[in-house]
Amino acid sequence: MFELVFLGTSASAPSIRRGLSSLVVMHDEYRFMVDCGEGTQRQILRSGVGFKRLNHILLTHGHLDHILGLAGLLSTFMRWEAIEEVNIYGTQHTLDRVHDLLYGVVLRGQEPGMPLNLIEVRPGPIFRTNKFEIRAFPVDHRGSSSLGYVFEEFPHRPFLTDAAERLDIPPGPWRKDLVQGKEITLQDGRVISPDMVLGEARPGTKLSVVGDVGKPFKLIDYVRDSDAIVTEATYLTEELDMAEKFGHSTAEQSAQLAKQANAKMLILNHVSRRYRDDAILAEAQAIFPNTHLAADFDTFQIKARED
Ligand SMILES: [Zn+2]
Ligand SMILES: [Zn+2]
Incomplete structure (x- = not known):
């Protein structure tokens, strides 16, 4: 089982109710932050997640609404001795910008005070324990060299x-x-x-987290049979031309992805304040009924399907 906590769910700029992109995926003692938009530190505090063991940060891409929070977070970590190291994962394109932000603005020649690892990620497996692994996959988003991440438990045989x-x-x-x-x-x-004494092997839980994405239909094979897909719904179909222009998805396209990939649940985030929540949900649910629209601080427990 993976647990998801949404820290920020707004697209591009924050709104009164929504912070910028960030979420945390937890599995046993492991915690992975995915993206770190401006204001994420305070969202961590308000969510009750806390900073402890929050030392793996996976980045989908380098747009500012997904990375600016790293500056403040690192500056806090530097004053807080309980964090032993910080690992930031992303494509080289993403890490170049993060490097400029952290070394050019935050540190400016100062030592971080703990190992600060910028880890270049290419599509494929990137992290593994004896219970689950994380794989990165390529995502189309306005030439940003973006990645999505699959969190998947290994199949296991129950003890009888x-x-x-x-x-x-x-x-x-x-x-x-x-x-x-x-x-x-x-x-x-x-x-x-x-x-x-062991029963038939049962599939583990599969959770797919996609950041900003144009052409989501290209992701079907990567996210197939997910117990949950987290992806964006920056636009509605009435502004499909805008979605295509800026490399984003409509609620309908995200719902089509979930349906065609045979997902069990769809969770939408990265939404624009131009639309009402119920309009976004209605558009997606018409195609994929088990769609949720994440609000900041929403939590979900993602479990493997029973069938
Ligand atoms: Zn974005
Ligand atoms: Zn973006």
């Missing part, structure tokens, strides 16, 4: 407690070894293989 009871396997380290796929020998000499 009933079977373990029937076999008289005592709770404790034996069961742990079996869960990890190791054969065990019990004290009475019986050898138990993992297959005897």
